[in-house]
Structures are given as C-alpha cells and as structure tokens.
Amino acid sequence: MREKKHMRILEFPSVHTFNMLVQKLSWITLLLFLYQQGAEAKRTKICERGSAHLSCDLGFIKVIKANYGRTDRTTCASGVPANQLSNTHCFRKTSLHTMSNRCDGSKSCTVPAVNSVFSDPCSGTYKYLDVSYDCIPARRSVICEFTQGVIVCDAGTIFVHHANYGRRDLATCTHKLPTRSHCYSPQTSSLRSRCNGRKSCQLNASNSVYSDPCVGVNKYLEVTYSCK
Structure with missing residues (x-):
C-alpha cells in the first residue's frame, strides 16, 4: 500500500492579528528609542576661562570623557586669531582624572576651564573643555x-x-x-x-x-x- 503524503499547510495570521503585531513592534521600537535617548551621555563644551557646570536632576554625576585642549578649529573660535586655532591635536590626558575628582558622585559641580586647574597642554592655543557625563542612580x-x-x-x-x-x-x-x-x-x-x-x-x-x-x-x- 502506498503511504499517503501529508502536505503541511502554512497558516498566515489574519489581517487583524498582523496589524496588532505591527503595532506592538512599533511600540517596542519607540520605547527602545526613548530609552536610548535617555541613556545618552550629557555633553558640554566650555571655552577657556569659562566654567563648566555639570548637574543631575536624578542620580549622581559620573564623568565619562574629558579633554582640556583643542581638537577642531570651529569650537570657541569666534573672534580668536587663526594661529590660536591651528593646533587641533591638543590633549590633556589627565583631564578625565581631574574632572572625576571634582565631580563624580556629586549632584552638581562647577569646574573652571583654566590652565591653573588642568595645566597648559599647548601654549599659544586657545583651548576649551569638552566633557561627557552620565547621571547614575545611586x-x-x-x-x-x-x-x-x-x-x-x-x-x-x-x-x-x-x-x-x-x-x-x-x-x-x-x-x-x-x-x-x-x-x-x-x-x-x-x-x-x-x-x-x-x-x-x-x-x-x-x-x-x-x-x-x-x-x-x-x-x-x-x-x-x-x-x-
């Protein structure tokens, strides 16, 4: 006797079910987007001789990145002579350590962007302080x-x-x-x-x-x- 071959029939969701799935996926995508936006670090750039003000309405400050120097020719460039903007490889490696000491674990902090705090990484260059930080629940x-x-x-x-x-x-x-x-x-x-x-x-x-x-x-x- 020949065995009967059974064909598997694929069942597709109804239009209503499909629309519900799309709606759920849209909500998940939106929630992920909002979470990612909320999780993004805060960033501030302060010109030399100004002061950086970091604050957290919720949680406490955790500095992620910091540099006192210059890495482009456009930031804090208004009214500054071109020769003070030309060095775009100006880094102070201890900037993160300095900012962490002054700000980590605080609700708010103020740090002057001056040579006396960070020391001068590139004499003759007009510098700025570039800081990224998170607000951590703690x-x-x-x-x-x-x-x-x-x-x-x-x-x-x-x-x-x-x-x-x-x-x-x-x-x-x-x-x-x-x-x-x-x-x-x-x-x-x-x-x-x-x-x-x-x-x-x-x-x-x-x-x-x-x-x-x-x-x-x-x-x-x-x-x-x-x-x-």
Missing part, C-alpha cells in the same frame, strides 16, 4: 572627619561608584569653618576592595586610615554606591 553617604558610619544594602550587595576623603564644597560637615573646598584624595579602589559584595560596610573617616590629604582642613569621607 545612594550617597557622607561621614564627617573623626566619626564612623556604615553603608548598607537591605536588598542586594554594595557596589561603590566613587569615594573621596577630603572636601569638595563649603557646606558639608561644617562643625568648624572650612578653610578651602578643594581637597581631593580618591578612595574608590580602596573602598571597592573593602566593601563591594557585602551587605554592609563600616567606615571610619580618619587620617589614620586614609592619611591627611590637606593638613588643617576639616575633611569628610563621601561614598556613592549602589545595591546590586
């Missing part, structure tokens, strides 16, 4: 000098984004009048090795732990972290 803890504190995750474990022992403003931990507001001693690596992956981490804001980055200045330990 928690922030501040521990004044001579005191102890603890960072805690009720759910998940600690991941340290940024830490500094020193002073970055004139308003925090003012048990005595601050003498200056620029004292940076990054402690991110140290606190990551000590606290990451734990539910809680006790911290002591003391010169005996971090050494004294600015003698005579009342300091504080600030930590920005997430619960992963």
Whole structure:
C-alpha cells in the first residue's frame, strides 16, 4: 500500500492579528528609542576661562570623557586669531582624572576651564573643555572627619561608584569653618576592595586610615554606591 503524503499547510495570521503585531513592534521600537535617548551621555563644551557646570536632576554625576585642549578649529573660535586655532591635536590626558575628582558622585559641580586647574597642554592655543557625563542612580553617604558610619544594602550587595576623603564644597560637615573646598584624595579602589559584595560596610573617616590629604582642613569621607 502506498503511504499517503501529508502536505503541511502554512497558516498566515489574519489581517487583524498582523496589524496588532505591527503595532506592538512599533511600540517596542519607540520605547527602545526613548530609552536610548535617555541613556545618552550629557555633553558640554566650555571655552577657556569659562566654567563648566555639570548637574543631575536624578542620580549622581559620573564623568565619562574629558579633554582640556583643542581638537577642531570651529569650537570657541569666534573672534580668536587663526594661529590660536591651528593646533587641533591638543590633549590633556589627565583631564578625565581631574574632572572625576571634582565631580563624580556629586549632584552638581562647577569646574573652571583654566590652565591653573588642568595645566597648559599647548601654549599659544586657545583651548576649551569638552566633557561627557552620565547621571547614575545611586545612594550617597557622607561621614564627617573623626566619626564612623556604615553603608548598607537591605536588598542586594554594595557596589561603590566613587569615594573621596577630603572636601569638595563649603557646606558639608561644617562643625568648624572650612578653610578651602578643594581637597581631593580618591578612595574608590580602596573602598571597592573593602566593601563591594557585602551587605554592609563600616567606615571610619580618619587620617589614620586614609592619611591627611590637606593638613588643617576639616575633611569628610563621601561614598556613592549602589545595591546590586
């Protein structure tokens, strides 16, 4: 006896079902687009002798890229002589480090685009500060000098984004009048090795732990972290 061959019949969706699928895909595409737009880093360019103002309405600053110098002839070029615009290979490699020290983990910060902050990478060239940064969702803890504190995750474990022992403003931990507001001693690596992956981490804001980055200045330990 011959075996009957069965033909598989392809069933196509109805017009209504097809339209629903298209609509769903359109919404997914739109949501992805909006997410990508929201996830894009903020960018600011400030001409030499101006000041860069970084801020986050939600979350805390994380500097991604920074350069104090010149990489084109058009930015900050109005009224500037051509010979001060010709060097487009002007980079200050420590710009990211400088901006991170001053701004990471803060809600807002102001940094002057001047040689005294970044040093001069190319004398005779009119420079500008080009900064890209994100606003990351995180928690922030501040521990004044001579005191102890603890960072805690009720759910998940600690991941340290940024830490500094020193002073970055004139308003925090003012048990005595601050003498200056620029004292940076990054402690991110140290606190990551000590606290990451734990539910809680006790911290002591003391010169005996971090050494004294600015003698005579009342300091504080600030930590920005997430619960992963």
